[in-house]
Amino acid sequence: MEGLRSGYLFPEISIREHEHIQKNPNARLIRLGIGDTTQPIPDIITTAMAEHADALSTTRGYRGYGAEQGNMELRMAIAETLYRGTGVKGSEIFVSDGAQCDISRLQMLLGSNVKVAVQDPSFPAYIDTSVIVGQSGKLEEKTGKYSDIVYMNCGAENNFFPDLSTTPRTDVIFFCSPNNPTGSAASWKQLKQLVDFAKTNGSIIVYDSAYAAYISDESPRSIFEIPGAKEVAIEISSFSKFAGFTGVRLGWTVVPEELKYSNGFPVIEDFNRIVCTCFNGASNIVQAGGLACLSRDGYQAVCNVVDYYKENAKILVEAFASLGLKVYGGKNAPYVWVHFPGMSSWNVFNEILEKTHVVTVPGRGFGPGGEEYIRVSAFSHRENMMEASLRMKKLFR
């Protein structure tokens, strides 16, 4: 625990935001920092949850413990709706209370004796949980990296995909696509390379597809679209950004039967044991909501909300591009990744906050590879997007 730096990135930003409000009580703050959904959940989904909750007060509708792995109906619906054609079965899907929680459960499974690789920059939870379970060495002040963790650089110069020819072998590769924070989605060809790399090295890929619903082009929405991926990959995903469930809490993890340790033992059996021992299933009310998200009308309604955020992202991309800045992401992800060459990302973050009252995230918070960048979230109301764009144009023009 001592090895972890001062704070977790997002609570840290909340603190700075809070201080800013104290100093500027009359400013109209726009929060494009923490990627938190803002649009109401379609009522076909909330009604399903409300009805499930109401039924719990009846003898007929009351339910106690459910299966730790989730209701089979929901597991089947996830497989059929989101993994059609990939061969992923309902029995390989473990429903959870969110992707972040499953990352730490996976880390409990992996333990301290494995070596991990992460994209740099990337979502901080991979590295932070690695440090907690003892997979890393010390934080090196000079580089800002933990020893014993492999940082796979993903910058504009390599099109946000790591150079695997120079990447050392690790037991585990955390890979997030569409990437948080860069907003970049790996192509089929790139993911094929990654799967082949893992296969050659006997590595397990932990693939985070929490933003898959935002993909607009031909990029795969799941690692399991790649042939052979079931032998090397686990996929973590979530209803948070897909259906506005950030506060409602629902996610899932796919552990394919084909994935085995070098001794031939199936990983799914160990993960099942972790889920039964360290978790007791996602809330039954919330699972009813998840099922409604995957109904025909629910799915359409949820996709409409995703489209709304994607339109927001387009507005942000246009605003920053019009200022002559290099802008990445936004097309396949609700995040826009803006380059400020030669500048410190915390300085950019502070300047934007002070002068425009817009909260962003300094890229440095996602790893050394995020320096010179800021992440801007498209999760907000449309009028905030327009207003934030105006303020940026005034500041940087």
Added chain:
Amino acid sequence: MEGLRSGYLFPEISIREHEHIQKNPNARLIRLGIGDTTQPIPDIITTAMAEHADALSTTRGYRGYGAEQGNMELRMAIAETLYRGTGVKGSEIFVSDGAQCDISRLQMLLGSNVKVAVQDPSFPAYIDTSVIVGQSGKLEEKTGKYSDIVYMNCGAENNFFPDLSTTPRTDVIFFCSPNNPTGSAASWKQLKQLVDFAKTNGSIIVYDSAYAAYISDESPRSIFEIPGAKEVAIEISSFSKFAGFTGVRLGWTVVPEELKYSNGFPVIEDFNRIVCTCFNGASNIVQAGGLACLSRDGYQAVCNVVDYYKENAKILVEAFASLGLKVYGGKNAPYVWVHFPGMSSWNVFNEILEKTHVVTVPGRGFGPGGEEYIRVSAFSHRENMMEASLRMKKLFR
């Protein structure tokens, strides 16, 4: 992971139950095994959850991420309703998705370099999570115990409280009261001994009070009723058995500010970091239900359901006692702990299942100290209690 035995106890029992149904398709099975609540949740509580769910479809009522530690209103209500007079503050309460989940998060915090003690018998999750994070040595076939874990024997001969004068020092002591499975609640005097023991040894007590609502006598409902406990104890608890939330999922953990490592660093800061990194808060819908449980009318309604189960427990105690068997528990807990001297608990379990179609839990599943016992759960409908009692009387008379 390899160090864990075949399966987790409760899924194991489900499998045996399933096999029994296959063989006896017409038998009317009564499930008094897994301690799973059966009575509807009072509608003042389900209505609060349904209203919260409905509001999420409105611009005004929508909420995204909440605080990882839980809504402060709920944290305050837990402190004021359940910890009145103990000095526990809302800021020391971390709301979670259940006690079992918090046990594993605590184990992530503790890591592999600590030595733990557990009551024998006890709820299997303490030992199983210890094995997962690497605190234990191998399972010794002869004793049925893991090396490097201290088993504190709690049997009828010591009134289900360990002999601390012969208990070796450990870094952590898992202690569950009212105990699952024995149903025994430690007295004030016993808990004072435990706190003093921990203080002398510099140990942390992880106190599981998930069944506190079932206490009928003067036994403390929280370790924090003992002076000085805030310097040595963490308390884990849950809405599962208190409010029928087994499938709804809500719990909490108290980490007092006064609890410090030997180097003076407050444990609460590390636990907060774990919660922010490995967890994303309990479902906001469910938290609204928790708050309703602690309202004046909600609390009364929930207590009425607890009383119903306590009446069930009384029926079970009387039934087994009338057969001349030694029966423990049932007064301060929803579990009855029945002694079958000289017999194997799995044999007793199997015999009862085969001949009466009643599912119980073999005491051996809770550790070597549970041999010769079975646990019978009072969580069921009244008519099942009456029927199970009748069948037992026929079998053992």
